[in-house]
Amino acid sequence: MAGERPKRRIAAILAADIVGYSRLMEQDESGTLATLKARRRSLLDPLVAHYQGRIFKVVGDGVLIEFASAVNAVQCAVDLQQGMAAANSDVSQDRQIVLRVGINLGDIMVEGADLYGEAVNIAARLEGIAEPGSILLSGTAYDHIKNKIKAGFDDLGPQSLKNITEPVRTYRVAALATDVAAPKAASEKPSIAVLPFTNMSGDPEQQYFSDGITEDIITELARFHSLLVIARNSSFQYRDKAIDVKRVGRELGARYIVEGSVRKIGSRIRITAQLVDAATGSHLWAEHYDRELQDIFAIQDEVVTTIIGRMVGQVETAGIGLLRRKRTENLAAYDYLLHGIECMSRYDIVGLEQALLMFRNAIALDPDFAQAYAKLSMVLVNDYWARAYGMLGAGTLRDEAIEAGKKAVALDSSDAQCHQALAHAYLCRRSFDLADYHLGMATRLNPNDSELVAHRAWFELCAGRPNEALAWLDQAVQLNPNPRTWYWELRGLALYHLRRYADALSAFERISSGPVYIDRFRAACHAQLGQLDEAHAIVAQALTRDPDFSLRQFALVEPYKSRADLDHMIDGMRKAGLPE
Template sequence: MAEERVQRRLAAILAADVVGYSRLMERDEAGTLAALKARRRDVLNPLVSKHQGRIFKTTGDGVLVEFGSAVNAVHCAVDLQQGMAAANADQPEDLHIVLRIGVNLGDVMVEGSDLYGDGINIAARLEAVAEPGGILLSGTAYDQVKNKIKTTFVDIGPQTLKNIAEPVRAYRVTDTPTVAVVAPKIAAGKPSIAVLPFTNMSGDPEQEYFSDGITEDIIIELSRFRDLAVVARNSSYAYRGNTVSIQQVGRELRADFVLEGSVRKMGNRIRINAQLIDAATGRHVWAERYDRSMEDVFAIHDEIIATIVSSLTGQIDSTIVLRARAKPPASWQAYDHVLSGIAALVVERFSRDVYLRAIGNFERATEIDPQYARAFGWIALCYNRMALFFCKGSEEEYTRLRALSRENARRAVALDGNNAEALNLLGWSQIWEGSFAEGERLVERAYSINPNDGVGALRFATALIYVGKPEQAVRLAEAVIQHTRPHPEWFLSDLAEAYFYARRNDESVALFEKVPDVEINENRAAAVCAFAYAGQLDRARLQADRYAAQMRANWIGDPNAGIAEMLEWEFQHFLPRSRPEDIDYVRDGLRKAGMPA
């Protein structure tokens, strides 16, 4: 395909989305669509025109707007939130249409009337972590408006945003007070809990990984219990750095209880404060301070988990809780190396060097404690991702990395049969090797261990696509997204792929149009085909160009290889192949988009 010169320009981008859109649609689809249409006509469009903006993309519940200046973008954002609040004034609270807004000033790529690139993605990610009714600005936008707009901004610090290489400093606009969003409970009959990110009190920003690790471990372990509904990590971490009331957190995340706390690491000592709060009343159910040696960190985990479960359900004996925990490492130094490795994967730029550095941390953990199942599981994950992204075109390297991943996953499962990550990887190894039934069994087992883990559930949903059960994948992915608020945008990309394989192209296209382009990378073939089958050939060819560039960027085989050869590699190693009709369906879709499949 002929390469076109990419045009770029600096632009201020406003990203807005409706909070609780799925809930509103479930309650009254026709009424919600009519209300949104009226708000766009009466509030959004006049304000965009007034502030000299241009709407370049709309979805069912979201909009992206380009402005020539950050000042105009922020003026529009403030007016838009105030206009929506005024329009909500005479409506019942549970029918309010509430927006989150993110604003960024950055470089964008121009393709026709559409825009792409990190300038867009940063605005969309800031919107996703903004409070309902609120506005978040990136540092670049704030620098342009701080002395030109009569409003107050609060610096909420650097925000780690998915697939953005560096943390983005963000500022909250205070002239648009956040609002409550009424939502149903996520699981009727079960107590639900949100675990907020524990605050790092060590005085050293580089120790953030440790407090995050403590938080994530507690979420993972609580997710094991079917009698307890646990809000996904992605949802609760959206509140990092924000000053909000526990009652607001409970309403927005539909949680009955909230756990919050702090971690101070001082050499060989650790202090953890934790408190469990009734979200409806703000009453403290339980609070405790742990001041221990680092060797006791795993015992502290167990005590917190046992206390929460026994406090909320009264059905799970604490001894059962302790037995359910994965085996802790013999040394806290091993644990520290694992948390350091995980932090590198989450925070740093996606590259082979980062994965190798993370593996180095995990391997040091296994040297300290050869029985540490979790470390072997993370090694397996790293080799798995390296095989997926950094060895295309080299059969030898692909085979070597796959073998290392499989070997470490088996070691982890042998050491701890309840290691969901290792079971997932072992299952996917079987799927990629053509043992679909065994692969499905292992991935489903991993899902059953942590049924409240949205990421694990989506991995199972994707496995169902591979083994030829796309309608089951759709139902599971829809349920995960429904119960994870807010959810990462790549969740929608996975659901869009499930829609595609279920032959529901209109729904697939609607979601792919909504997802920032960077989140489509792993589902790019489905996006190409969905647009092609929907008759949107210009968009299909655009996605095909990006798919070709994506394959070329990761290709380490014959430098003279063509797209046809690269696609055959994709079909052999990565695309669903349980049902021949699915393979034919993808090939035909790629051909419609002009690819040599």
Template sequence: MERRLTAIVAADVVGYSRLMGADETGTLAALKSHHTELIEPRITEHRGRIVKLTGDGLLAEFPSVVNAVACAAEIQRGMRQRNDSVPQDRWLEFRIGVHLGDVIVEGGDLFGDGVNVAARLEGIAKPGGIAVSGSVRDHVGARLNLSFEDMGEQTLKNIEKAVRVYNILLDPSSAHPEHAATPMPTQERQRRSIAVLPFTNMSGDPEQEYFSDGMTEDIITDLSKISGLHVVDRNTVFTCKGKSLTVQHAARELGVQFVLEGSVRKAGSRVRIAAQLVEGHTGDHLWAERYDRDLTDIFAIQDEITDAIVQQLKVKLLPKEKAAIAQAPTENIEAYTYYLRGRQFSHEWSKSYLLLARRMFSKAVELDPHYARAYAGIANCDSALHAWHAAEVSLDGILEMSAKALALDPDLGEAHAAQGLALHQNGSHAEATTEFECALALDNNLYEANFYYARLLYTQGDFAAAAKLFERAAELRPDDYVSPVHLMTLYHALGRPADRRRWAQLGVERAERALDLHPENSGPAHRGALALAHMGEHDRAMDWAARAIAIDPDESLAHYNIACVYSLLGELDQAMDHLEKVIPHISSELVLWFKNDSDLDPIRAHPRYQKLFETQDKPREPSI
């Protein structure tokens, strides 16, 4: 075992999970570019070596402390320049910690307290900043054109003794006397950052998960209306769901100053909600409260939590923002509960679940005839049912239902998305595009707007634009197994095999989780079968397809996807058997979808295929 005294540099990306959630491919490409063009050359120039890469971070060692600090400073300055041409929400920023300490060397790797201290220093460094230990400060002295800000003795996690910590000021002109506190920048004072972690379902019933998730989403929505707060969006925070993360770790991963966490226990007409606001850097609790109330008080509780955050963070609330937050979506808590349940069911897209979702939305409307979101939900269910079972639902009724939602709340993104979907079903593509654009302008994090708009663009042959929106939809809902399957097919048509396989794998993973959760739903089975066919896994694809038909032998969407499975696997007659069960029952918009679907390319020359689609080119009823 070899020991040596060395300078250790630990670096990590700020808010890496948030960046990956927003743009996985772009973030990975940018990080690779920064490594090869900036970080690795600077480390080599200063005679250091990279000990290991840790996903979004690295560990390096230098024989010279002065070289280690100089290298860290050049990297941070270089990152500032490289971020200049990038929107602020896409900045890649590093935290860096530097320590001089004794380490153990084994097989090229480093271990021991020296490494641990460097890693802890990196964890408390400011975004884009460098935190160093007292031993580093003493050795560097005045050798570099840098200033050091004394942060005092710091107790670092799992480090026995307190460590004197200094923050490096890269711009000497901004130096403060050592031991002086650094004033918070004006922009940071005015715009605090917060993440609302998914509230934990403590009801003992997994079927109640929709309620705790719905409450989390509503608090995020309310906080997002406050201009003085930067709130991490839903899709990013929900990547933390189910993970054992400390609040400090979550704050670092999401790149925020504050974290709200909590739990929900719903039992009959009572609800118990616990919530706590935590300072992300220290883990200190700024505020905590427990509410034991009637379920009818749920909106009042949400308002109280929002008010507490505003007060604790000393955020200025404008009158318009206060009014927007106070406006509850419905006065009827039972209607709200039915709406949340319906929205969860509607994302499954199979006929049985759509009918179930529609009953939930209809019950919500019965309880509150002015509930715009519930009307939009009914319209969306009917649009999907119309697409796959054209004779069962009136298109005029769908347009009327979505118009009702818009009349009740003209600023509701869900209502505009529902109107867009109805117009798409009607073949009014230009008007549908206008509604989708409006929905995204009102709420670009709205799953339905991204998903439905992507489907429209697909039917128009704009595959690249459709792929972008499907990717956003997949990011917004980590349980969405439908978008990855669409993306797999799109990238197959675009001739991008690596992306095709990546999304196919994700589709299988998500479909498998969904099937475990709801084994009675055929949707994950037939979509998973299609993804497996794209991956060339013949036997598993056949098993999943058989399972889908066993679950629901009358589901048109299942027969269509299984037709695609057989088509991809070269079983053309079997593909036609399933396709012939679908075509007579669907809308003309779906026929247009089929004609763009590259999964059916292998059977397009089949005589039965040509004859089948000849009948679909004849005029249908004017409204469809």
């Protein structure tokens, strides 16, 4: 009857979709469909029935399920993810079926067999920002299930979700034994994660120093080709948290864990370090060092030597001297370097300016400090990108970056970061051959640096090889299970240039509260999909954030090698309504 009020009830909604569905279908359509049918028949349907749920919608690569109980919804999701991981155990990584899951509890509207309302929308949006193999749930659902399920939960805080007015409190189910983000035997290399060393100095201002010691140990370990070393920002998410090494090992895909502490008092330093087998929790080695501060590099070398000896063998240990970087002997210069790295990690203009000052101070104290020149080059490039669209003469920052990078390589040609910095600066100038050479040198020197591998993906993208870019990104995520948001940006751009606009849009939408240029890329995807209303709405918002943007400036700044690729991106932006 007209005017009849819609039926409503409270329900827990589980939304799930398949990661990389389009890629899987493109590789093997019939095989993927057969696997999906088998997984649904043997895993999904029995679990939904067991937990008294109801599948009310299946769309392409996604499914929506209703439960009367939030506890049942979350427990079903946990069992589903673990079941999928078990089913993937004998499947090559590029053929695995991996899910993202979002769960919400709220008021829904009933129309026949279908369900509608914000409760459904929030579940779907949570699924959209979930990492592969993970489960996100809203604060409303969490309030109903906490202390009722044997699982840990990470509080991710309020998350801004697309087309949802208010931020949504979000939690992630922790310690899922899915191993999806981990490099599952794609390599026989032993995998290791170095957790942030605890600052025991009693002074929060000394945090940068213990972080710097940790990062140096990661860098030194990463130079060994026989190891798979987890990236810094993945391991640093465990700072100041109670650590269960077995759980950390599962989440990072690391067989071994290094943890320790740093205490600096005056001219003395105490470092403790231990190597733990994450599979068993057993301690393989532990040591503490009480030395003068000037011995800091010798301590780091001893820690690395011992770890390599325990994990790989004496042949690798004997090669440490050949791999060692040229370091400064000036401790004040080293201290400035660590301060600058901490400032860079803030990713804002103030942090960049402070980092520039710190690296210049380090160079003033030691004009032969290669790593300081490399970091100076990197921060100059970051400053260039922060200003390229709005400051006349920003190119001088890029040229300064090239000179700093050349100096770094001249001082230490065996350091991957020196080559990486110079390659990055050359790419900004569209010097593709030089960028390619130095990236090749860098990746040969340090194949375990996820940021370097991701920069290789950016180079391949700019050079007109989006498929190669995706392959490098897959390798970067293997090294960094908790990738930075710009990995999603690169993935979105590669997919855009492969004309996979819907997949590209999904990648860009993984970046919440992103910079304005992400909005421009999203608008281009919508425009290429013929969704002009959505494209125009995004452009209107983008122009309020950056009213001076023009397609002409974009063409001048972006380092595309192929004019056809540049025109393809501009075509999408033009259709979306961005100004000439």
